[in-house]
Amino acid sequence: MLIVVLSALLALAAGSGRLLSRLLFAREQRSAFVALVAGVSALHLLTLTGLPLGVVLGIVLLLAVAELVIVVVAERDRLRIDRRRAAIMAVVLAVCLPLWTFFLVRPLWAYDARNTWFFHGRIIFSSGHFPMGEWAKLFCLPANKFSVCAHPDYPKFIGIVSASVAYLLGYWNEYLPKLAIVVVHVIELVGLVELGWWPLALGLTGVMTVVPLYRYHFDSASLDIHVGALTLVALLALFRLLEARAPERERTSPTSPSSAGAQFGVFALAALALAAQLKYEGRAIALVLITSALLLRAVRLADLWRWRSALALFLPAVVWLVQVRLLHLPTYFESRGLVAVVRERLHAEYATLIIPYLLQQTPMVSGAVLFVGAAGVALWLRRRTVLARLPRDPRLRLALLTALAYTLLLSLVYLLSPYPKVYDHLHSSVDRVTLTSQAALIAAAVAAFTLGTAPPPAVAPGDGRPSEANTSRVDCSRPGSNPG
Amino acid sequence: MRSAWVVVGAVVLLLGAGVLLLASRYSPRLGRLPTAAAARWREMHTPSAGLARALPPRVQPVVSALRAAGLERYRFTPRMEATIELASFIVEASWPIQLIRSGSDFVGYADELASQPSCKVLATMGEIVLAHCGP
Numbered sequence: 001m002l003i004v005v006l007s008a009l010l011a012l013a014a015g016s017g018r019l020l021s022r023l024l025f026a027r028e029q030r031s032a033f034v035a036l037v038a039g040v041s042a043l044h045l046l047t048l049t050g051l052p053l054g055v056v057l058g059i060v061l062l063l064a065v066a067e068l069v070i071v072v073v074a075e076r077d078r079l080r081i082d083r084r085r086a087a088i089m090a091v092v093l094a095v096c097l098p099l100w101t102f103f104l105v106r107p108l109w110a111y112d113a114r115n116t117w118f119f120h121g122r123i124i125f126s127s128g129h130f131p132m133g134e135w136a137k138l139f140c141l142p143a144n145k146f147s148v149c150a151h152p153d154y155p156k157f158i159g160i161v162s163a164s165v166a167y168l169l170g171y172w173n174e175y176l177p178k179l180a181i182v183v184v185h186v187i188e189l190v191g192l193v194e195l196g197w198w199p200l201a202l203g204l205t206g207v208m209t210v211v212p213l214y215r216y217h218f219d220s221a222s223l224d225i226h227v228g229a230l231t232l233v234a235l236l237a238l239f240r241l242l243e244a245r246a247p248e249r250e251r252t253s254p255t256s257p258s259s260a261g262a263q264f265g266v267f268a269l270a271a272l273a274l275a276a277q278l279k280y281e282g283r284a285i286a287l288v289l290i291t292s293a294l295l296l297r298a299v300r301l302a303d304l305w306r307w308r309s310a311l312a313l314f315l316p317a318v319v320w321l322v323q324v325r326l327l328h329l330p331t332y333f334e335s336r337g338l339v340a341v342v343r344e345r346l347h348a349e350y351a352t353l354i355i356p357y358l359l360q361q362t363p364m365v366s367g368a369v370l371f372v373g374a375a376g377v378a379l380w381l382r383r384r385t386v387l388a389r390l391p392r393d394p395r396l397r398l399a400l401l402t403a404l405a406y407t408l409l410l411s412l413v414y415l416l417s418p419y420p421k422v423y424d425h426l427h428s429s430v431d432r433v434t435l436t437s438q439a440a441l442i443a444a445a446v447a448a449f450t451l452g453t454a455p456p457p458a459v460a461p462g463d464g465r466p467s468e469a470n471t472s473r474v475d476c477s478r479p480g481s482n483p484g
Numbered sequence: 485m486r487s488a489w490v491v492v493g494a495v496v497l498l499l500g501a502g503v504l505l506l507a508s509r510y511s512p513r514l515g516r517l518p519t520a521a522a523a524r525w526r527e528m529h530t531p532s533a534g535l536a537r538a539l540p541p542r543v544q545p546v547v548s549a550l551r552a553a554g555l556e557r558y559r560f561t562p563r564m565e566a567t568i569e570l571a572s573f574i575v576e577a578s579w580p581i582q583l584i585r586s587g588s589d590f591v592g593y594a595d596e597l598a599s600q601p602s603c604k605v606l607a608t609m610g611e612i613v614l615a616h617c618g619p
Contacts, residue, residue: 001529002528002529104528105528107533107537107538108534108538109537109538111569111572114538114573114576115572115573115575115576119579122579123579126580137582138575139583141560141565141571141583141585149572150572150575150576170531171531171532172531172532173530173531173532173534174533174534174535174537174538175527175533175534176528176529
């Protein structure tokens with residue numbers, strides 16, 4: 001039953017998302033990862049409207065069936081299964097099995113997961129629909145101090161997916177709704193495999209299985225580890241975009257830089273959209289990463305306009321933000337004079353201690369060691385080519401600026417903490433929230449390690465667009481590559 | 485080539501089965517593993533299962549007491565409010581019984597409620613009590 005429900009949910013998301021991708025994106029911008037994100041975003045958005053869960057899942061099923069009909073009737077001749085990628089994906093998923101088993105056989109035990117996102121899932125499942133009036137009843141005690149609080153304003157993505165799992169099963173218990181976390185993990189892995197980074201997918205899964213710190217964060221159904229993984233996917237997609245847009249002398253065929261690698265821009269935005277639906281920090285990293293890319297001119301405003309369809313994937317996060325305002329739900333910074341708090345705390349010892357405290361966390365230290373080590377190995381192996389490129393590599397600059405900006409943003413958030421004692425807040429969450437900064441440092445390590453080894457981008461002739469004959473599948477694993 | 489993979493797969497399976505058999509023969513805990521795994525698998529597919537394992541030991545009796553008393557809402561005493569983790573688990577596990585800001589049914593520590601003449605203790609769960617206070 002467990003496997004049936006997981007497969008059914010993924011198939012529904014992939015099928016409905018594929019149909020939505022047809023409507024939203026040009027053919028070369030589509031991928032399995034984008035389809036999965038579009039599918040789960042549709043499920044999220046439809047549930048937020050307040051429709052009964054059965055109706056929402058029925059609509060998603062109809063979309064998936066429509067896509068299946070289109071594929072079978074109209075595209076049967078062009079349908080090709082990439083056996084190599086399917087085999088790689090099968091191996092990656094097989095490697096995940098011990099971690100998932102470890103995760104699923106233990107009932108939902110972690111404080112945050114129980115009291116926030118899975119609690120919301122139970123409320124949605126018990127109500128049979130998204131209960132607008134119910135969230136306002138989950139007030140916080142004592143007022144505005146966030147001590148006893150079920151965070152009614154918290155993003156509802158995991159709650160909605162876990163309620164959908166329970167709906168498909170027909171009951172709620174403390175085990176199987178956790179499949180919502182597995183669904184997110186599968187989407188991240190599909191993203192890494194499609195980008196060609198399957199060794200990284202294997203490595204990260206291995207680390208999550210073996211290293212106690214990461215196993216703890218996965219097992220506790222924490223969402224920060226997934227926001228981190230999605231940040232990594234987004235950064236690696238942007239790396240592919242930058243490789244596809246490398247100067248003309250480094251490319252093998254003439255391509256308009258403005259259109260090259262459009263699929264990677266959409267890919268990165270899809271990863272950030274899913275992160276933004278998961279939790280507040282996901283919205284923060286989306287903002288930080290897009291701003292960093294714009295500042296470094298890795299992405300231009302015109303690009304965002306060209307990829308505006310991908311912004312539709314952010315719609316569930318925006319809709320929930322509006323609903324929080326309309327329902328007057330207590331929010332993180334509720335009724336606090338932010339400027340007064342900052343002024344007061346800047347004069348206190350916090351200002352000088354928060355950043356050093358963030359920097360000494362295990363994820364930050366290990367991320368920095370990984371980056372320095374990767375750069376050192378690259379210098380040792382390919383000194384002549386790497387030495388000159390290391391300081392001005394756009395991928396490296398993007399990843400490092402993202403890590404720096406996000407860490408600074410985190411320190412600001414702690415400075416504005418609604419908790420009366422900032423150190424309590426720091427101690428309770430700092431090791432998990434820095435996982436996203438670590439993801440950016442891992443991306444920096446990848447950029448440093450691959451300096452001087454990346455093959456010249458193989459962009460197809462003719463404005464970077466795939467030829468009509470071979471466009472049923474986009475190979476995201478090669479920069480700017482087209483099917484064929 | 486394919487047959488080679490079949491042979492390799494079969495060897496790995498046989499070796500795995502052998503290791504499991506030997507381990508179950510010589511380790512009593514591992515011997516119980518298949519039975520325990522089957523029981524957990526059944527529990528995973530049982531409606532409402534897992535709550536007793538998931539909750540801290542002090543929470544489950546409070547939730548049971550709230551349900552047994554047939555209450556629809558309750559409030560915390562100030563000290564219980566300050567016991568953040570315990571109070572949060574009670575709020576979540578006892579839902580749809582609702583925590584409210586003001587009311588006459590209290591969940592709190594015995595020394596806060598039992599000594600008050602206006603309070604009648606409905607249930608005692610160790611140091612925590614459920615009490616009705618007021619007329």
